[in-house]
Amino acid sequence: MSDDHYAGAALGWARGATIVYAPIARELVATAPQSLSGRTVLDVGAGTGVASTVLAELGARPVALDRSFDMLTWDAGRRPPSAVADVYRLPLRDAAVDDTVAAFVFNHLVDPVIGIAETARVTRPGGALLGCVYANASGSEARDAIDLGAQREGWQVPDWYVELKRAATPLLGTADDMARAATQAGLVDVVVDERGVDVGVTEPEQLVDYRLGQANYSAWLAELGARRAQEIRSRLVEAVRPVMRPYRPIVVFLSAIVAAR
Ligand SMILES: C[S@@+](CC[C@H](N)C(=O)[O-])C[C@H]1O[C@@H](n2cnc3c(N)ncnc32)[C@H](O)[C@@H]1O
Numbered sequence: 001m002s003d004d005h006y007a008g009a010a011l012g013w014a015r016g017a018t019i020v021y022a023p024i025a026r027e028l029v030a031t032a033p034q035s036l037s038g039r040t041v042l043d044v045g046a047g048t049g050v051a052s053t054v055l056a057e058l059g060a061r062p063v064a065l066d067r068s069f070d071m072l073t074w075d076a077g078r079r080p081p082s083a084v085a086d087v088y089r090l091p092l093r094d095a096a097v098d099d100t101v102a103a104f105v106f107n108h109l110v111d112p113v114i115g116i117a118e119t120a121r122v123t124r125p126g127g128a129l130l131g132c133v134y135a136n137a138s139g140s141e142a143r144d145a146i147d148l149g150a151q152r153e154g155w156q157v158p159d160w161y162v163e164l165k166r167a168a169t170p171l172l173g174t175a176d177d178m179a180r181a182a183t184q185a186g187l188v189d190v191v192v193d194e195r196g197v198d199v200g201v202t203e204p205e206q207l208v209d210y211r212l213g214q215a216n217y218s219a220w221l222a223e224l225g226a227r228r229a230q231e232i233r234s235r236l237v238e239a240v241r242p243v244m245r246p247y248r249p250i251v252v253f254l255s256a257i258v259a260a261r
Pocket residue numbers: 006021025044045046047048049050051065066067068071085086087088102103104105108
């Protein structure tokens with residue numbers, strides 16, 4: 001079986017999950033200690049290009065790497081130069097890019113220090129390395145209600161997702177853990193901030209579209225077909241409405257500098 005768990009997820013990500021990931025990408029890029037305008041910036045774990053878009057708007061020249069061909073080829077005609085690659089072993093020479101942005105990719109790694117060090121290797125000394133993951137403390141009754149409702153409709157949490165949540169995502173899920181990993185990876189001027197982000201998701205329809213747009217839902221929704229998926233979406237919207245609050249995920253932001261070598 002392929003280890004690309006995002007195969008088939010690009011459409012849902014672009015139309016749904018981006019509602020939440022775009023505002024967080026803007027906050028992440030805003031943590032840069034220097035202007036990124038005119039610089040070549042690696043977007044690693046780029047997915048459908050959410051952070052690449054923010055970088056391009058700021059006048060940077062993004063390049064995108066991701067393990068998932070499907071995610072990377074979403075809207076290919078408008079994407080920056082891209083290649084399929086694993087963050088543990090990037091196909092770039094040392095110091096190939098000026099800075100790197102890693103939005104929600106280090107949380108996929110069972111050895112995040114190696115992944116962070118590899119992104120530092122390909123980034124010029126003195127350049128910025130910006131990363132973010134969800135905090136272990138992040139939670140939402142409304143989001144949980146969607147997952148519970150979907151399970152009642154027949155969704156089974158995929159094994160790969162259970163394993164990801166068990167073995168990888170908790171590793172960087174506090175400010176202390178992120179700071180320690182960044183320092184062990186050789187980064188300097190490490191600044192870590194764990195805080196809630198107002199992503200502008202206030203309506204149950206938005207939250208359901210975000211949640212169903214994630215990769216752990218894509219295979220099930222594809223099996224259901226468009227009509228049944230739409231019916232289930234409507235029932236989930238009504239199920240979440242009574243407990244809906246503005247969605248405010250807690251995110252651990254890393255902003256650091258690549259050390260001289
Ligand atoms: C949660 S998505 C984030 C996508 C994008 N950065 C965003 O913020 O919308 C995680 C992405 O990381 C990619 N990914 C996961 N593990 C990876 C690895 N070891 N190397 C490269 N990419 C990886 C996935 O294919 C997916 O596109």
